[in-house]
Amino acid sequence: MSATVIVGAQWGDEGKGKVIDLLSEKADMIVRYQGGNNAGHTVMIGNEQFIFHLIPSGIIRNKECILGSGVVIDPRSLIEEIHLLRSKGVSITQRNLFVSRDAHIVMPYHKLFEQLSEERKSSRIGTTRKGIGPAYVDKMARVGIKMGDLINGKILKEKLKERLKDVNSLLTRIYGKRGFKLDEILKEYMRYSRFFSDYVSDTSSIINAAIAKGKFVLFEGAQGTMLDVDFGTYPYVTSSHTIAGGACIGTGVGPTKIGKVIGVAKAYTTRVGDGPFPTELSVTKQEAIRMKGKEYGATTGRPRRCGWFDAVAVRYAARINGFDSLAITKLDVLDDLPMIKICTGYLYKNRIIRDFPTGTDEVRALKPVYEELKGWRQDITDIKNYRSLPINAKKYLKRISLLVNTRISIVSVGPRRSQTINVANSVATSATRRSGGRSDE
Ligand code: GDP
Ligand code: IMO
Ligand code: MG
DSSP, X not given: OOEEEEEESSSSOSSHHHHHHHHHTTOSEEEEOSBOTTOOEEEEETTEEEEESSSOGGGGGTOEEEEOTTBEEOHHHHHHHHHHHHHTTOOOOTTTEEEETTOEEOOHHHHHHXXXXXXXXXXXXXXXXXXXXXXXXXXXXXXXXXXXXXXSHHHHHXXXXXXXXXXXXXXXXXXXXXXXXXXXXXXXXXXXXXXXXXXXXXXXXXXXXXXXXXXXEEEEOOSOGGGOXXXXXXXXXXXXXXXXXXXXXXXXXXXXXXXXXXXXXESSEEEOSSSOOTTBOOHHHHHHXXXXXXXXXXXXXXXXXXXXXXXXXXXXXXXXXXXXXXXXXXXXXXXXXXXXXXXXXXXXXXXXXXXXXXXXXXXXXXXXXXXXXXXXXXOOTTOOSGGGSOHHHHHHHHHHHHHHTOOEEEEEOSSBTTSEEEOTTOHHHHHHXXXXXXXXX
């Protein structure tokens, strides 16, 4: 199988962890290419829940797992994750975990800067406060520290000493705070230096060699398209390239080596943190979906904002990422609803628009245009094949497929592995083909 990128089609938390776990069964290698421990990817094995923040979910199946150069790594958080997973019986060694020497590290001052900047802002982003944004700022400003520097104590000391000059002057003069002490950070980070010395390597070489040998490599996206730093609802985004193109940038693999892109979308929409969200339901109406879908952040525990499926946003994601197919998750969460809405366009300045505008003011000003479909009011969590789904559930999926102009290859009806419907040759697929690949709006 060709190298495949799995990418979130909405504002994150689409169920990427579950889909990656399913596909990992046949994969040889799973690679994270961006983001950091702001991500929370959940995998349910029986009744046991695993939440991955940095380590690719494929580690559960003892596959080769890679943290690419585009990831930012909080070493303390990564060590905690390794220990937690080991305590649950997952084997993690230098033979199945490889960390890019070029991945930048999150330092204590990144977390502090993020907190201070969020507190000062009149309109917060509502970040996860893991120091991700400031770590990427340092990377772009060319003052960051990489994993390769971390494992070389001498370089770590030199770079940190230099960086702390600016960091401490900002903290004391602008923010009126105490500065960081070189020795204190060094003491802590030298422990991480020893821990990671056996894990850090040239991961671009490892991934390219695997692809050259015909191995099946999966790229695990974090966050979602609408949180991409360029194509999301800026500035209410994360600081990395979450889209499929980010898989090349964040790993050192050329675009010609990528074979397939699968978008993951929930059957409705959620967003955690601040920023525009056109199909968001009123506070009271969100509650039913939040309760049934257990919509609370896997990283921060914050309640996720909930709304109807936004076909305009997901069609935009299909364009930006070039989806080959869609995995639709959490269809079961809509089981009890008598009526379900899909957003097919937006009303903006007395006109209907069908393309997602990324300007925050525009997105805030538009009104979604909905189409209503009848619900199926039936428990679908035990259904194993597409044919057995209630007719109204199939109509809903077909409508999504047509509006997004992408075939649906996977439907998820519960958090467990077994609660998955493979729809490789489904009616939804042929419906998309019949329309000539067009949306029928
Ligand atoms: P990710 O960040 O995209 O990996 O998604 P999260 O793990 O943050 O959030 C998805 C949540 O939905 C997790 O709690 C999953 O266990 C759960 N989940 C995934 N697929 C389904 C599904 O089809 N139905 C239900 N009810 N839950 C699901
Ligand atoms: P996964 O991979 C949902 C959101 C934050 C905030 C914005 C910026 O589990 O889908 P950051 O800390 O990244 O600077 O915060 O992005 N955010 C996510 N929302 N799922 C995620 O990851 C997210 N990672 C960051 O809530 O709005
Ligand atoms: Mg998540």
